Amino acid sequence: MDWQRLSTLELRQICYFLAVVEAENNFSRAADRLHIEQPPLSQRVRSLEKALQVRLFDRRYRPLQLTAAGKVFWAEAQLALRHLERGITEAKRANQGELGQLTIGISSAVSNSVLPDILRTFRQQYPDVELELRELTMEQQLQELRDRQLDVGFEHIPAPYNQDPQFQLLPLFQEELVVALPEAHPLTAQASISLAALAQESLLLPSLKAFPFYQEVLQQFQQAGLTPNVLQNAKATWLLTLLSLVAAGVGVAILPSSNVQNIQRTGVVYRAIADLTLTRQLSAIWRSDHVSPVLQAFLKILQTFKLPRDEKLD
Structure with a gap:
């Protein structure tokens, strides 16, 4: 694109030209509609012709007629200004967080609990924002936040990560832990x-x-003078795989309650843990220097979201 050449044109000149054509090539009528005097209008259009190095109007006729060059420029200028007008509108929408993309890191803890309601509320208010969800571990979320590949994440963020100045956290809710047992396990006869x-x-x-x-979970056993029998030859990263191992009778699993509130896995029974004082806090996390309007709109939704048990964390 020839920026130097285009910079010699004035947007006002082009708008005045289009206004004259819209007024059936009548300068007096166009001047009245624009609330200006006719001489300045005529001067602007002549300056445009000089900058373009073409005649836009054939002034030998009354009423004036567009030249061949004028007809082509009129058609193309209309398209250009429609695009410009749309660009201004869309830029304002983007500045208000109504347009753009939001990449969200999630875990089973949030996807099986409050995430559907959060996303539903956000999409109702910002339907044109493109959402990308990535199922990631806590370490992966933090790394992608650092690398600016992620806008916001949802996870339990333990110390010292939760005091890192490059991140900001918004606590969402606290949850208790439960144990997942094979349905035929003798311990299922107990309420806790x-x-x-x-x-x-x-x-x-x-x-x-x-x-x-889960290091904190193991510490709870140690503080009680107990040594848990942790299986080393059967590990799983994601919830459904873990529950499949439980259903197969491989072992039992300790899980956040949000993970199991909405999941009824065949072959698995959930029970409370009688003397476990540990709770798990789920937070939204984002970079402190991230000022995206879309992210700010999303955070406003989170800040006003009705939390479980109607309790906000201190």
Whole structure:
């Protein structure tokens, strides 16, 4: 594109030319519609012709007639200004967070609990924003946030990550932990199960690197003077795989309650844990320097979202 040549043109000149054509090539009528005097209008159009180096009107006739060049320029200028007008409108919408893309990191904890309601509310208010969801571990979410491949994530963020100044967190809710048992397991006869009883079982845990929260679970056993029997030859990263291992009788699993509220896996029974004082806090996390209007719109939805039990965290 010849920017130097285009920079010699004035948008006002083009608008005045189109206004004259719209007024059936009548300068007086166009001047009245534009609320200006006719001489300045005529001068602007002549300046446009000089810049284009073509005659747009054949002034030998009354009423004036567009030249062949004028007809072509009129058609193309209309298209250009329609695009410009649309560009201005869309730019304003983008500035308000109504257009764009939002990439969200999720885990089973949020996807099986509050995420559907959050996304439904957001899409009702911002239907033209493109959403991309990525199922990632906590470490993967943090790394993609650092690499600017992710706009916002949802996970339990333990120390020291939750005090990193490059991130901001918005606590969403706290949840208790439950145990998933094979449906034929003798412990299913109990309404709640003690840590001592669970220490005697084969315990299925995901990778502690991918899910460092489970280190806190192991510490609860240690504080009770117990050593859990953690299976080393059967690991799973995602919830459904973990539940499949439980259903197969490979072992038992300790899971956040949000993961199981809406999942009824055939062959799996859930029970409370009697003496486990640990809870898990789920938060939204994003980069402190990320000022995308789409992200800000999404965060406003989160801040006003009705949390479980109608309780906001301190």
